[in-house]
Amino acid sequence: MTETETRSHPAGDTGKQQNGHVMAETSTVEDVFDHTYKEKDGPKPPMILVWRNIILMSLLHMGALYGLTLIPYASSLTLAWSAVCYLISGLGVTAGVHRLWSHRSYKASFPLRVFLALANSMAFQNDIYEWSRDHRVHHKYTETDADPHNAMRGFFFSHIGWLLVRKHPDVIAKGQKLDLSDLKADKVVMFQRRHYKLSVVLLCFVVPTVVPFFFWGESLAVAYFVPGLLRYTLVLNASWLVNSAAHMWGNRPYDKSINPRENSLVAFGAIGEGFHNYHHTFPFDYSTSEFGCKLNLTTAFINLMCFLGWAKDCRRVSKEMIMARIQRTGDGSHKSG
Template sequence: MAAAPVKKPNDSSLPSSFNDDIQKQKYINKKQSHAGNEAWWMNGAFVIIVHIVSLLSFLTYTADRKTWVMTFVICQLAMFGITVGYHRLWSHRAYEAELPLRVVLGLLGTLGFQGSIKWWVLRHRLHHRWTDTEHDPYSAAKGFWFSHMGWIFKRPHYPRMKLVDASDLNADPVVRFQHKYYVLLALSCGLGIPTMVASLWGDALGGFLYGGILSRTIIWHSTFCINSFAHWAGEQLYSNEVSARGNLLLAMMTHGEGYHNFHHEFPKDFRNGYRLCDWDPSKWIIFTLHKLTNQVPNVSRVPENEVRKAMVNMEIIKAQEKSKKYDWGIDPSSLPVITYEQYKQKQEQEGKEWILVDEYVLDVSSFKDDHPGGAKILKNYYGKDSTKAFHGGLNDHSKAANTMTAMFRVAKIEKSQKEE
């Protein structure tokens, strides 16, 4: 459903007393904000009714075993229509599909009762472009409930929708046809066909209640989990710039869509489960059609090098976060700067147990007795430059030893001062 057009500042609805341009704009912004919080009663009522009927059907009606099987099959087909069709094909153009396959995917996606391809795709592209912001249709930043279902009950107001490219959707005859006749197609495929099929074994009512209504609720929540759970719990192996995460349980519930962190970082890749062990049936279907048929001429993969770089970047970020838990010594920029002569005088006149390594003055008084080479070695370098001895002249110290020296820093000697 398209958002209501925003009225311009010269709208006749503006009070005549609004002569100041700034005040006019504030008034318009307030109206827009109110419109964004307006309840979407018709949409909300439909969703609530479907949930109530689904629950009552499950509790009060015993469907035929064949009806249960049909309902399961419908759920799987509809989910693949969303994941393989609506999402990876039309939303992200992660692969190319010939007309027969697009027709099939369009019909399967219609079973999902989630709006037309065009309606669904435009909002999903908006979600990716402004993830976690006020322009995200189901922003996780607004809370778990809102991202899961709450957005359904708010009348849509997307001022940046005009920035989303729809040219490819408008050029696709399958998308145009499905969008034009969506309501008729959804009612026929989602309610009529399950009822007629189940009537073949004498359970037309069960076909309507289970294959038509209950399956809608299951499919909805499976998809909604990607907007909520996939932005709430799981791993961030490829990026932490947005809330998207990934986990195996969600992937198993959504035919591979659960690896959401990879998907948000590399949305055009036909895989959501990038790793070989990742559960991603949607990826397997696309790849099989690509290899064994002419229906998928091309698939898109992000270069391996880019994926590896993203993973390394996250490892670095996690290491940096972990490093904050430990004491790494005084920040070098906060150390007092002294001359080399001052350093020597401190030792000679005040008896400071100081040594010099790499321009840093180290107070080793608390460490001398624990020095692996003994305190005597350290005493030999009090008031002297022990840099060469530290770095191989006497002993080529380990990385841990280098790190430990930062704990003993008390001053810094500029290189030019030292040389003087």
């Protein structure tokens, strides 16, 4: 796929720096914002509730609340194991399905791709193929009817509501038109897709429960509700906050014309994914942030994998390009470091 500009510039902006050199803001996947898309006039399609998802999400969050009450009864080993499961499943989303498979911002060896696929199943947020497809649609049609979790429809919708209703027809239509040949060609991605349900049962629920129960005698209830349901729910909501809070609250030092914001609290919970104004401005950057490992465990993990020889070709934005973009489209809030 040929390289294309990541995002058209605001009206009247030629996309050039003051010295006349064209900005080389490029991406090699279909995460390029499409200004040619126009929402249809007239009334919106009726909202169709998906009752199965509503019931399951309600039960999950009730189980997580019960898990909170069991924390005082959990051993220190179980709490540490819960944190490990949180980190692993988080990396399955951030380093795996997001930065590797959705944006192809770096290359991963076969063993690393297998680990990230397993971690992604532990996170249980749809298989790699479907998650990547929807995320590319999100970048290509951000804050429009074709955006799966359009933040213009409010916090609740962009956080969890989009999972409780049928997709807007434009989301489906645009997703079907994307070039997903890279995902189809990845044997790890397609293997996980074929065996997704079984992998989720084993990695999201069975393994987090069995390890503390079997190895250090934790009660079955605590083992299931704390590292199991509570951990899973926390990872879900940390990821959802990137879609909701990071599209609503924070500053926009790189591009004030778009909704995504820099939100440090979201970055902390989502292990590095809260630098969202930067990410939507430069979606091809493997770090999703100007500041490397700062509040960004995912970048530290990818750097470690590079050091070990399991990852390579991390794509980065030059400091000069960043500063030129800040001066051209930023909101004036940028602080170096």
